[in-house]
Amino acid sequence: MTTTSPNQPLTPAVFHILLALSSGERHGYGIMKQVELDSQGNVNMGAGTLYGSLKRMLDAGLVKESEKRIDPKLDDERRIYYQITGTGAKVLAAELERYKRIVTLAQERKIFPKTYGL
Amino acid sequence: MAYDQRILRALYKRLIAFYPRDFKEQLGESMEQTFNDLCNEKQQAQQPLVGFVLWMFIETAMGIFSEHLSLINSGVFMQTIRKTLGSPLLVSLLFILPFMIMEVVNRRSLNEGFPFMLFFGLWLNLFAVSLILLPIMRAWRAGDHDMENSAPAKGDTLLITPKSVLITGLVIILFAAIGPLFSGPSSEVFGMQVPSQFIAFAFLSIPLALGVIAAKPIVRTLRAGGSLFAHPLPLILVVLISFFFVMSVISLIVDQWPCFVGVPICD
Numbered sequence: 001m002t003t004t005s006p007n008q009p010l011t012p013a014v015f016h017i018l019l020a021l022s023s024g025e026r027h028g029y030g031i032m033k034q035v036e037l038d039s040q041g042n043v044n045m046g047a048g049t050l051y052g053s054l055k056r057m058l059d060a061g062l063v064k065e066s067e068k069r070i071d072p073k074l075d076d077e078r079r080i081y082y083q084i085t086g087t088g089a090k091v092l093a094a095e096l097e098r099y100k101r102i103v104t105l106a107q108e109r110k111i112f113p114k115t116y117g118l
Numbered sequence: 119m120a121y122d123q124r125i126l127r128a129l130y131k132r133l134i135a136f137y138p139r140d141f142k143e144q145l146g147e148s149m150e151q152t153f154n155d156l157c158n159e160k161q162q163a164q165q166p167l168v169g170f171v172l173w174m175f176i177e178t179a180m181g182i183f184s185e186h187l188s189l190i191n192s193g194v195f196m197q198t199i200r201k202t203l204g205s206p207l208l209v210s211l212l213f214i215l216p217f218m219i220m221e222v223v224n225r226r227s228l229n230e231g232f233p234f235m236l237f238f239g240l241w242l243n244l245f246a247v248s249l250i251l252l253p254i255m256r257a258w259r260a261g262d263h264d265m266e267n268s269a270p271a272k273g274d275t276l277l278i279t280p281k282s283v284l285i286t287g288l289v290i291i292l293f294a295a296i297g298p299l300f301s302g303p304s305s306e307v308f309g310m311q312v313p314s315q316f317i318a319f320a321f322l323s324i325p326l327a328l329g330v331i332a333a334k335p336i337v338r339t340l341r342a343g344g345s346l347f348a349h350p351l352p353l354i355l356v357v358l359i360s361f362f363f364v365m366s367v368i369s370l371i372v373d374q375w376p377c378f379v380g381v382p383i384c385d
Contacts, residue, residue, distance in 0.1 A: 032152065049177065051141075051145045052185060077154075
């Protein structure tokens with residue numbers, strides 16, 4: 001699903017990729033590892049899902065390709081890095097705001113304890 | 119282990135080739151690198167590769183299916199089909215139209231049936247020639263050719279090695295050898311009586327597919343400004359297959375010419 005409007009909910013894959021890229025540019029493998037880290041190992045994204053989502057995000061202008069360069073931690077192959085765009089950052093902020101509202105609502109209805117700190 | 123990984127990487131590269139072209143060009147290289155990085159990670163952690171590789175291949179195959187599905191949904195697929203098949207369809211129909219008019223105008227009696235199968239056969243052969251040759255002609259016109267530059271354009275293509283051309287040649291010989299088996303009025307296929315013309319038309323798809331595949335590297339090289347002769351083996355195949363279809367058209371027209379011009383007893 002292509003998402004351009006900040007009002008549209010994001011798919012879990014798109015959300016996690018944007019979250020991973022919010023802390024800096026990453027290549028494909030770097031995004032996978034960051035998603036794994038952010039989700040505490042609960043989200044294990046395969047290459048088909050990652051690149052399918054990246055393609056739609058590139059088309060929607062949520063992310064863009066950076067110049068190719070070598071990752072000193074990996075081999076000496078030049079890799080394409082991806083970075084979040086202004087639109088991508090806005091869409092991510094809107095999604096987080098939506099999550100926050102849902103959590104607040106859940107707390108008001110006593111479904112979710114307030115001790116979780118939101 | 120390193121040998122296994124080389125094979126796995128080569129297989130994964132082959133799998134990525136099934137993505138739609140735009141996707142492959144934009145993200146194919148990154149996907150390969152990611153797969154290699156994940157393989158290296160598993161190797162360094164001394165974890166077994168089998169489960170991971172199986173998961174990656176299945177997950178990527180599902181991604182390929184999903185990308186093609188989204189292309190079909192977006193209408194791009196239909197545009198490509200229209201672009202590829204439109205001109206050959208039009209050219210072949212325009213070519214047989216005068217013969218169809220001649221057949222109708224010069225009917226021997228008003229009750230005479232129209233030979234649909236004859237014109238379908240004519241159209242199919244012409245369509246095959248157009249489908250193989252029109253992209254080459256279009257690429258020839260579009261490219262800025264330097265006949266000195268015989269370097270073929272890069273890219274994975276079938277039928278550019280002598281081995282693949284040899285196999286293709288054998289398929290064509292096999293095709294020619296089994297063709298006469300279907301010369302009767304009908305043949306039994308899986309227990310069903312099928313008119314021989316339908317079987318013959320189905321068999322035409324084999325040289326047609328080979329011709330289209332053989333033309334691909336030529337088209338790519340011509341578009342890149344290279345020479346027509348950069349891929350000699352595919353070029354020979356294209357010429358031979360086109361010749362086969364053209365000869366079929368000519369023989370049908372020559373055979374049926376008396377009927378077209380209204381000779382009373384022509385069959």
